[in-house]
Amino acid sequence: EIVLTQAPDTLSLSPGERATLSCRASQSVIRNFLAWYQQKPGQTPRLLMYGASSRATGIPDRFSGSGSGTDFTLTIDRLEPEDFAVYYCQQYGNSPITFGQGTRLEIK
C-alpha cells in the first residue's frame, strides 16, 4: 500500500501568514489522485482539494494544492483564525485508499 507521510507534524503560524503543508508518498500517486481534508477539533473532516489541485465546492481560493508523483503541497494564503485545524492528505489512485498521519496547524 502507499504510505503517505505529512510534514511537519505541527506547524505554528500567525493569522495572515502563509502555511505550506507537505504530503510525500512512498510511491507515485497515479494521475495525482490526491485529496486534502481539514478537521477542526470535535468536527468531521471536510474535503478541501481533490486531484491534487482542484478545490472542492465552497472552499475559498486562499487554499491551493500542487504537486505530482510523490510530492504534494497544500498552501493556505493569508491564514484566517478558522483555518487552524488538522489537515490530512489521502491518495485514491491505488487500493487500499490511504491517509497521511496529519499536520496540526496551530496558532503561534
Next chain:
Amino acid sequence: QLQLQESGPGLVKPSETLSLTCTISGDSITSSIHYFWGWIRQPPGKGLEWIGVIHYNGNTYHNPSLRSRATISVDTSKKKFSLTLSSVTATDTAVYYCARQFHDPTHYGYFDSWGQGTLVTVSS
C-alpha cells in the same frame, strides 16, 4: 442537502461484533453511479483509516488490513448502509464515520460528504 447519520451501540465487548448503520437523507443511495458509500474510522487522538465502501449495485472494496473482519451491506429501499466488524479488540476503539465517496473507473475515490461520527469503545 445530503446528510448522513451513524447509529449503533457505543460499547462493544471484546471478541464480539460491532454493528453500525448509516442513514441517508437529502439524497438517494442510487442517485449516481459515481457514488460509493463507505466507512472510515479514527482512533482517539489519531489519524484516519479507510475501512471500505459499497456501491448500490453491491460492489464493495475493503481495506485488507482488517483481514476480512469487515462487512458492508446496503439497503437501497431504506436509504441505509451498514458495517459489521467481527472479533473486535481494544484496537478497534474509534470514532466511526460514514461517508459518501466519489468514484469513477479511473480511481478509488475521495470522500465529499461525511457523517458526524460515532464513538465505539471496545471494552468488557
